[in-house]
Amino acid sequence: MLKITDLKVSYGMIEAIKGISFEVNDGEIVTLIGANGAGKTTTMHAISGLLKPKAGSITLNGTELTKLPPHKIVGMGLAQVPEGRRVFAQQTVEENLALGAYSRKDKDAIEADLADVFTLFPRLLERRKQMAGTLSGGEQQMLAMGRALMAKPSILLLDEPSMGLSPLLVSEIFHIIVEINRKGTTILLVEQNAIRALDIANRAYVLETGHITISDTGEKLMKDERVKEAYLGG
Amino acid sequence: MDFLSYLINGLGLGSVYAIIALGYTMVYGIAKMLNFAHGDVIMVGAYVAFFSISNLGLPLIPAVLLSIVVCTVLGVVIERLAYKPLRAASALSVLITAIGVSYFLQNAAQLLWSSSTKVFPSVISNGGISWNGLTVSWLTLITIGVCVLVMICLTLFINHTKTGRAMRACSEDKGASTLMGINVNLMISITFAIGSGLAAIASVLLCAAYPSVFPTLGAMPGIKAFTAAVFGGIGSIPGAFLGGLLLGVIEIFAKAYISTQLSDAIVFAVLILVLLIKPTGLLGKRIREKV
Numbered sequence: 300m301l302k303i304t305d306l307k308v309s310y311g312m313i314e315a316i317k318g319i320s321f322e323v324n325d326g327e328i329v330t331l332i333g334a335n336g337a338g339k340t341t342t343m344h345a346i347s348g349l350l351k352p353k354a355g356s357i358t359l360n361g362t363e364l365t366k367l368p369p370h371k372i373v374g375m376g377l378a379q380v381p382e383g384r385r386v387f388a389q390q391t392v393e394e395n396l397a398l399g400a401y402s403r404k405d406k407d408a409i410e411a412d413l414a415d416v417f418t419l420f421p422r423l424l425e426r427r428k429q430m431a432g433t434l435s436g437g438e439q440q441m442l443a444m445g446r447a448l449m450a451k452p453s454i455l456l457l458d459e460p461s462m463g464l465s466p467l468l469v470s471e472i473f474h475i476i477v478e479i480n481r482k483g484t485t486i487l488l489v490e491q492n493a494i495r496a497l498d499i500a501n502r503a504y505v506l507e508t509g510h511i512t513i514s515d516t517g518e519k520l521m522k523d524e525r526v527k528e529a530y531l532g533g
Numbered sequence: 534m535d536f537l538s539y540l541i542n543g544l545g546l547g548s549v550y551a552i553i554a555l556g557y558t559m560v561y562g563i564a565k566m567l568n569f570a571h572g573d574v575i576m577v578g579a580y581v582a583f584f585s586i587s588n589l590g591l592p593l594i595p596a597v598l599l600s601i602v603v604c605t606v607l608g609v610v611i612e613r614l615a616y617k618p619l620r621a622a623s624a625l626s627v628l629i630t631a632i633g634v635s636y637f638l639q640n641a642a643q644l645l646w647s648s649s650t651k652v653f654p655s656v657i658s659n660g661g662i663s664w665n666g667l668t669v670s671w672l673t674l675i676t677i678g679v680c681v682l683v684m685i686c687l688t689l690f691i692n693h694t695k696t697g698r699a700m701r702a703c704s705e706d707k708g709a710s711t712l713m714g715i716n717v718n719l720m721i722s723i724t725f726a727i728g729s730g731l732a733a734i735a736s737v738l739l740c741a742a743y744p745s746v747f748p749t750l751g752a753m754p755g756i757k758a759f760t761a762a763v764f765g766g767i768g769s770i771p772g773a774f775l776g777g778l779l780l781g782v783i784e785i786f787a788k789a790y791i792s793t794q795l796s797d798a799i800v801f802a803v804l805i806l807v808l809l810i811k812p813t814g815l816l817g818k819r820i821r822e823k824v
């Protein structure tokens with residue numbers, strides 16, 4: 300279980316996250332929705348250790364993540380697909396996937412997981428020798444997801460995986476997220492595409508300028524008037 | 534025959550520049566900073582080799598190894614103490630700090646070992662191989678050989694090992710690298726260690742050719758090698774290699790055919806010309822701003 304308690308994160312003098320608490324239980328898909336600048340990415344970065352929180356705690360199965368050096372967090376079973384994909388453009392698809400497994404030592408299992416990733420994303424297999432920077436946006440998103448899966452995470456954080464993709468590809472990506480979850484990986488999903496996110500989520504939180512204002516099941520939030528008006532286009 | 538002999542001597546000099554340039558380019562690639570103290574690490578390497586041979590009576594190879602160890606440690610310590618605290622600072626602050634470290638090392642050397650020039654012992658026998666009236670000294674051959682060996686080993690390491698891949702990842706995106714579980718600080722330390730170790734090798738090759746050891750010894754080869762790195766495309770390892778060799782050849786040709794006094798001016802003029810035509814250097818990719 301991922302548990303965030305009274306988390307505060309600042310950029311210099313500006314407090315972007317103003318004390319939020321939420322949790323993601325094992326096996327769930329939980330989504331965090333909110334407008335541009337609400338603090339979604341900031342929250343994700345704090346969980347993965349890229350930002351040091353000013354206050355509060357982040358625990359994964361009881362281990363305090365904020366006390367760990369940032370590069371040790373993925374080894375605890377928490378991987379992130381960052382906003383904007385951030386694949387290593389000057390390395391091949393294969394090398395990117397190998398980097399995803401950087402924290403692991405179990406060589407044989409890595410091979411098997413690579414095969415699984417290629418089953419999930421056949422297009423990556425076709426392009427395994429291609430430089431990641433020359434992939435299309437959708438392919439880069441798949442690579443970013445495959446790369447995170449190579450860490451064999453128990454919980455996967457996805458920051459706006461549908462950003463900039465065609466409607467058809469968005470459907471495919473959401474379908475794959477459900478598939479990953481069905482195979483036993485817990486999901487924390489940040490999305491602008493609130494309809495889609497609420498549709499697949501067990502539970503959801505609404506983040507507004509650094510505060511969590513609403514939390515409920517995905518189903519109920521889909522019908523919530525405030526959410527409808529602000530995030531689902533009325 | 535003169536032409537060929539100048540060319541080979543140019544490649545010999547260029548090999549030393551290339552080995553030094555690798556340190557600049559690797560550090561730039563991963564830490565996005567210009568380590569102006571790199572030349573002074575060469576100077577320290579030269580003193581260590583000098584004292585090992587002249588005072589401790591060590592043979593050449595152990596002296597070189599000792600010099601490599603000292604420079605490697607020095608490079609890592611410099612990074613930890615001077616540059617690491619500035620990870621989030623502006624590029625200008627880091628540059629000024631690097632210049633400060635450079636002066637610090639030069640003055641420390643002056644204080645410890647005095648400013649008088651020490652004569653580096655002759656370590657490589659004078660002869661060479663002759664062929665059809667063309668004579669190439671052992672030193673030139675060894676220097677070129679070492680450079681090629683360094684290049685091969687480094688390319689294999691960077692392209693085909695897990696650590697090399699992680700270093701390349703860090704040079705592209707440190708945040709994403711951290712998400713992979715890569716210890717970015719460790720990768721930066723390794724880069725400084727390799728660059729400084731290479732500086733030690735370069736220092737011995739340099740002193741074998743120009744046998745004087747003094748506190749500002751590293752300044753000129755440092756600036757030339759930096760030029761070579763920019764020439765080849767800073768951040769690019771093959772670029773440093775190519776830039777170093779070309780710079781050496783241009784310098785020797787300029788000395789031989791144009792003017793000894795003007796040779797440095799010609800070298801820099803060529804650099805400016807290349808940068809006007811191709812701002813990223815010969816093999817440089819897009820230059821990314823410090824993040």
Ligand SMILES: Nc1ncnc2c1ncn2[C@@H]1O[C@H](COP(=O)(O)OP(=O)(O)OP(=O)(O)O)[C@@H](O)[C@H]1O
Nearest residue numbers: 310313315333334335336337338339340341342491
């Ligand atoms: N590096 C930074 N320095 C200063 N302020 C920042 C920085 N990054 C983000 N912020 C600010 O923090 C707030 C939250 O930003 P964040 O990126 O977390 O939003 P977000 O919810 O992910 O938005 P989006 O949907 O556009 O990705 C914003 O007001 C933003 O301007």
Ligand SMILES: [Mg+2]
Nearest residue numbers: 339340341382
């Ligand atoms: Mg965001």
